[in-house]
Amino acid sequence: MAIFARVIETGGFSTAARDLGVSKSLVSKEVSRLEDRLGVRLLNRTTRRLSLTEAGAAFYEGCQRVLNEAESAKEAVSHLASAPRGQLKVNAPMSFGIMHLGPALPAFLERFPELDVQMVLNDRVVDLIDEGFDVGVRITRMLDSSLIARRLAPNRLVACAAPSYLKKHGTPRRPEELKRHNCLGYSYSKSPGIWEFRSEGTRHKVAVSGRFTANNGDVIQAALLSGFGIAVQPSFIAGDDLRSGRLVRLFEGYQIGEESAVHAVFPANRNLSPKVRVFVDFLVERFGDLPYWDAEIWD
Incomplete structure (x- = not known):
């Protein structure tokens, strides 16, 4: 369609071929293929000039609309690609x-x-x-x-609990002591019932259990703040409460979970x-x- 439109706009196969940077024979072949596909003659050809048939004139009008829309789409994409928008x-x-x-x-x-x-x-x-x-x-x-x-x-992950929980149930000093505590579980964790601690190259895998699990960290945070148990939380959730003292960080000498x-x-x-x-x-x-x-x- 673009080749056909260029032939009409330039007035001939040779000029269109030169503008498009292809051979005259390729331009002629593409226009003939287009006519064969449509089943109508688009151009009247003489040795001196080309002219549109009635079908060719109608088709050329449609080609202009399609090519203009394609150019607009290209400009829109280029506009989006040139800056954040x-x-x-x-x-x-x-x-x-x-x-x-x-x-x-x-x-x-x-x-x-x-x-x-x-x-x-x-x-x-x-x-x-x-x-x-x-x-x-x-x-x-x-x-x-x-x-x-x-x-x-x-x-970074941090084990923590509210001061009220620790006052009532005691503060665990080593990860193994978690077995005696109500540990709140995150159900999307790879191993919700196993908490892993690392210290000086040694791994401690502790089986924990508790009366509450959830698939959302904010819900677990609310339970922590109420003094209901101990949890391992991302610092991006627990950070403010740790700084304010509403939560206490446990096992500071340990790295918790995988990096x-x-x-x-x-x-x-x-x-x-x-x-x-x-x-x-x-x-x-x-x-x-x-x-x-x-x-x-x-x-």
Whole structure:
């Protein structure tokens, strides 16, 4: 259709071929193939000039509309690719999204006024590509190899309890003592009934049990603050309560669980869109290796 339109606009096969940077025979062949496909003659050909048939004139009008729309679409994509603009669809875990992404978004949107953000929060495993997300935030150690990941911040775990619980039930000094305590479980953990502690190269795997499990860290946090038990929580959830003294950190000489981090993940693509790039850069700038939620807990 583009070749046919160029033939009409330039007045001949030779001129169209020169404009398109192809041979005259290729232009003639493409127009003939188009006529065969449509089953009508589009051009009257003489040795001196070309003229449109009635069918050709109608088809050329349609070609112009299609080519103009294609050019508009190309310009729209180029416009989106040249600067951060359009809609950014983000997926993130519930607690982290509410506590840390939500408060960050106004500053991000103010910095990039041509961007809109649609954020979907859930704790299930989401296929970014199938569900149409531009970028996701993941808190994990192992990542899908089909995705590109950029580390945003460490994810540190802390065992903690409310002072009221410890006053009533005693403070465990060693991980093995947890067997005598009501331990609150996170049901999405790889091993909810086993807590792992490491100290000076030695691993301690402790079987724990308790009367309450949940698939959301905020719910567990509420139970902790009520003095109901002991839990292992991410510091991005427990940080404020640890600093205020509403919770007490336990086993400070131990690293808890496997090392993991907060990552931004996005589909592998040679042409990373500006809207994804600036969003990830913004989160790296905001969080970093010692994020604000770890202040005064880890130095």
